[in-house]
Amino acid sequence: MDATYEYLVWLLPAAARWPGWLVVTIITALPALACFTFMALGPLVYVYAERKISAFMQDRIGPNRVGPMGLLQTLADTVKLLFKEAIFPKNVDRKLFVLAPLLVNVGAFMPFLVIPWGGRLQPADINVGVFYVVAIASLSTVGLIMAGWASNNKYSLFGAMRSAAQIVSYEIPALMILLVPVMIVGSLSLQDITQAQAGGLQNWFLFRYFPIMPVAFVVFFVAGLAETNRAPFDIPEAESELVGGFHTEYSGFFFAMFFMAEYTEMFVLSAVASVLFFGGYLAPHPALQHVGPLPLGWFWLWFKAWFFVFVMMWLRWTLPRSRVDQLMHIAWKVLLPIALVLVVVVGGLILVPATANGFIWDRWVGWPLTLGLVGFLLYVMVRALAWSRRRTQELAAAPRAQAVTP
Amino acid sequence: MRHWFTSVWEGFFTVLVGMRITWRHLFTDSVTLQYPSEKWPLPPKSRMRLFMKFEDCIGCGQCVRACPVDCISLKAEKRPADAPPIWAANGQPIKLHVSVFDIDMSLCCYCNLCTYPCPTNCIYMTPEYEFATSDLTQHLYRFAKKDAVFITEDPKKAGAGAPPAPQTPAKPAGA
Numbered sequence: 001m002d003a004t005y006e007y008l009v010w011l012l013p014a015a016a017r018w019p020g021w022l023v024v025t026i027i028t029a030l031p032a033l034a035c036f037t038f039m040a041l042g043p044l045v046y047v048y049a050e051r052k053i054s055a056f057m058q059d060r061i062g063p064n065r066v067g068p069m070g071l072l073q074t075l076a077d078t079v080k081l082l083f084k085e086a087i088f089p090k091n092v093d094r095k096l097f098v099l100a101p102l103l104v105n106v107g108a109f110m111p112f113l114v115i116p117w118g119g120r121l122q123p124a125d126i127n128v129g130v131f132y133v134v135a136i137a138s139l140s141t142v143g144l145i146m147a148g149w150a151s152n153n154k155y156s157l158f159g160a161m162r163s164a165a166q167i168v169s170y171e172i173p174a175l176m177i178l179l180v181p182v183m184i185v186g187s188l189s190l191q192d193i194t195q196a197q198a199g200g201l202q203n204w205f206l207f208r209y210f211p212i213m214p215v216a217f218v219v220f221f222v223a224g225l226a227e228t229n230r231a232p233f234d235i236p237e238a239e240s241e242l243v244g245g246f247h248t249e250y251s252g253f254f255f256a257m258f259f260m261a262e263y264t265e266m267f268v269l270s271a272v273a274s275v276l277f278f279g280g281y282l283a284p285h286p287a288l289q290h291v292g293p294l295p296l297g298w299f300w301l302w303f304k305a306w307f308f309v310f311v312m313m314w315l316r317w318t319l320p321r322s323r324v325d326q327l328m329h330i331a332w333k334v335l336l337p338i339a340l341v342l343v344v345v346v347g348g349l350i351l352v353p354a355t356a357n358g359f360i361w362d363r364w365v366g367w368p369l370t371l372g373l374v375g376f377l378l379y380v381m382v383r384a385l386a387w388s389r390r391r392t393q394e395l396a397a398a399p400r401a402q403a404v405t406p
Numbered sequence: 407m408r409h410w411f412t413s414v415w416e417g418f419f420t421v422l423v424g425m426r427i428t429w430r431h432l433f434t435d436s437v438t439l440q441y442p443s444e445k446w447p448l449p450p451k452s453r454m455r456l457f458m459k460f461e462d463c464i465g466c467g468q469c470v471r472a473c474p475v476d477c478i479s480l481k482a483e484k485r486p487a488d489a490p491p492i493w494a495a496n497g498q499p500i501k502l503h504v505s506v507f508d509i510d511m512s513l514c515c516y517c518n519l520c521t522y523p524c525p526t527n528c529i530y531m532t533p534e535y536e537f538a539t540s541d542l543t544q545h546l547y548r549f550a551k552k553d554a555v556f557i558t559e560d561p562k563k564a565g566a567g568a569p570p571a572p573q574t575p576a577k578p579a580g581a
Contacts, residue, residue, distance in 0.1 A: 057428040061438045218418070318424040334414055380426065388434035395437060 003120035004030055031123035035112040039264050046263040047074045050313050057317045078256065086252035089152070096150035100143045101250070101257035107140030108264040115271050116191045118281050118297030129190040130178055133272055134171070137227070140261060141167045144229075144236065144246050147258075151249040159245020162324065163236035167227055169331035174223035176339035177216050180346050181205050181276045190272075194280035201284040202366025206277045208358045209349060210365045216342050217277045219335050221308070224269040226331070228262065231316035235324055270308035271301060278304050284370075453516045454535040456509050458549040461556055462494040462528035465502030469520035469529050477513035478520060481506035492556035494526040499560075504550055511537065512545035 004027040008015050015023060048063070048071065055062025063070030088094060114129040116122040126132060141164060148160020182188055184205065185196040197204050206213050226233035237245035247258045274280055281297030283289045289296060322330070349355040439446060448454075465482035482502040492500045521530050539545060 053432070055436070056432045056434075059431055059434055059437050061436045061440075314425060314428060315421070318428045319421065334417075338414075380429070384426075384430040385433050387430050392435040395435070 003122075032113075035123060036109065039109050039112060040260070042267055043260045043263040044074045044078065046266065046309065047077070047259070049310070050316075053310070053313045054317045057314075081256040082253055084252035086250075086254050089249050091152045092249060093150040093152065096146045097249075098254070100147035100150055101254045101261070102143075103146060104140045104143030104261040105257055105264075107137055107143060108261040108268065110136040110139070111268045111272070112264075114190050115268070115301070116194055116275065116280055116297075117301055118295050119191075119195075121281075121295075121298060122191060125189060125191045128188045130182055130188045130193070130272075133190075133268070134175060134178065137265070137268065138167070138171065140265065143261075147250070148246040151246070153249055155242045155244075156246050156248050159236045159242045159248075162242075163229060163246065165324075166229070166233065166236065166327060166331075169328060170223045170226035170233075170335070173219055173331065173335035173339040174227060176336070176343050177220040177223070178276065179343055180213070180216050183343075183347055183350055184208065190275050190280070194275055194282060197279040198282055198286075200286055200366075201279070201370055202363060204277065204279045204282075204366065207366040207369065208362055209346060209355075210359060210362055210369075212342060212346060213277065215338065216346075217273070219338050219342070220276070221273060221311075222330070223335055224273060225312060225315065226327070228265040228269055228312075230262075230266065230312050232319035232322045233327060234316075234321060235327060240321075266309050266312055267305055270305040270312070273308055274301060274304035280304075448533050448535075452533055453518050453531040455511060455532050455537055456514060456520070456547075457530060457532045457534075458507060458509065459528040460504070460507065460549050460551050460554050462496070462526045463504055463507065463549075464494055464498050464500045464526055465504040466525060468523035468525070472519045472523050474517060474519065475513050475515050477510045477515075479506060479508045479510075480504065490558060491560075492558055493560055494528065495557065495561065496526050497560065497562045498526050500556065507549040508546055509549065510546045512542045 005023065008023070008027060008030075015026075051073070052062045052070070054060075063073035066072045066076045088097065111133040113123045114126055114132055116125070144163045145160045148156040148158075148163075151157070181193055185193045187193065187196075201207075206217055229236050235245075236242075237247065242248070247255060250258065271280075279300075281301040283296060283300050288300075354360075465480065467480050467482065470476075470478045470480050482504045485501060485503045494500055516531070518531055521527075537545070
């Protein structure tokens with residue numbers, strides 16, 4: 001907020017003499033507006049990306065009719081959903097029915113306020129940032145239950161109860177893992193957590209206490225997947241069993257709002273994961289933090305968060321939906337014990353002076369491991385390209401593959 | 407305890423294996439065919455919409471008898487004795503006047519049985535398959551023409567000098 005004020009005064013020197021209430025309104029409304037725009041326009045990109053990625057992974061083409069390469073498809077869908085009638089079935093609880101998607105959106109949107117996009121580029125740097133993210137994000141669970149209950153439909157209620165059970169279960173390992181970086185830094189502020197990882201890639205928390213933190217990251221990511229109701233943990237909206245779950249009865253814009261919330265939650269989770277383990281807005285090397293006078297922090301956070309969003313989509317189109325009992329098994333018998341052990345171990349390591357700032361080999365782990373991982377990924381990618389070329393040739397050699405263009 | 411660790415590792419590792427497969431397919435060309443702008447080539451001798459060349463029909467009705475679903479309806483009467491003689495392209499004299507020759511493609515089962523007995527090869531299957539309509543009655547094709555121009559001299563007697571009338575191909579090329 002200070003940064004916004006300084007920017008405002010730099011832009012309009014007269015603003016320093018404006019009445020206080022006007023200045024406060026402006027400097028709180030501007031970041032909120034920016035975040036809201038980002039949230040509202042984000043799903044346009046995510047939905048398009050999801051449809052294209054799913055299509056490519058299934059050897060299809062995906063949307064390609066509206067605009068070049070189908071780029072305007074989601075825009076057209078949005079317009080369609082905006083103008084569609086919002087149908088209220090006969091016995092729904094109207095107040096809750098309307099309120100539920102709003103509440104889900106509030107839960108998805110509010111965490112944006114504490115995500116740091118740069119040293120000063122942050123709507124509000126509150127000292128309980130992580131706690132705030134967790135608390136506000138759980139609001140969307142209330143929204144989902146409200147949606148399921150208000151729909152007056154047994155399948156919707158099933159979906160809502162499933163989502164409640166699932167989110168309550170997965171909050172626990174996720175919170176345990178959230179504690180680990182918080183314990184290391186000694187602060188709940190996302191800004192402080194990011195700054196504690198400054199100085200290049202080898203200082204990122206992913207590489208501290210080497211074999212421990214990668215496991216913590218995987219546990220956090222899996223729990224986060226379940227909390228955002230993404231596949232393979234999307235049983236609250238399992239189409240094949242519950243016909244959509246909590247959003248069965250919704251249509252038009254209210255339906256679209258659930259999707260807006262889901263994709264925003266995905267982005268928030270990815271951004272929080274990058275802040276906790278991947279240095280947030282910090283570049284892999286301090287030299288990459290600026291290009292001339294232009295700070296690149298926003299780009300790095302964006303890049304990392306979108307990469308994790310991509311991984312979520314990748315997982316969604318790879319794995320089948322898990323059963324309810326499997327879901328509970330993963331949460332209570334796999335993730336929770338691992339998370340508990342990690343919290344206890346890291347808590348102990350912090351108390352020992354020799355390991356308070358990481359193991360002795362942590363200095364030498366970051367760079368080689370990253371290079372090795374990137375090299376391995378490149379190798380896999382080249383192999384994948386060769387495989388796909390071979391497969392394309394096989395398909396072209398098959399007699400049916402010769403398309404005729406009239 | 408050991409089983410727990412191995413199963414957790416197995417779960418994690420098999421997810422990676424699955425991700426590798428989808429990653430490969432991410433770069434593979436799609437197999438989708440953009441139908442109206444691209445089409446699969448038809449196999450040879452493909453049997454699609456029936457066609458009948460009215461100028462060659464002698465009205466023998468063998469196709470009607472061959473049809474297992476009775477989708478061809480034919481009405482023919484004797485031509486008057488004083489009418490000028492006409493011939494089909496392969497030299498068969500046309501003795502009957504065909505007033506109705508309807509094929510209902512909504513009934514047709516595409517068995518191709520009608521084309522074999524035809525003595526003049528005037529009925530055959532074309533590779534044309536895009537004839538969907540919103541009204542089934544539009545699948546009734548009427549082939550009888552009032553203004554048909556027949557061959558008025560015997561193609562056999564015309565000899566080598568005059569080129570024979572174009573033969574209708576029994577199996578259309580390019581199918």
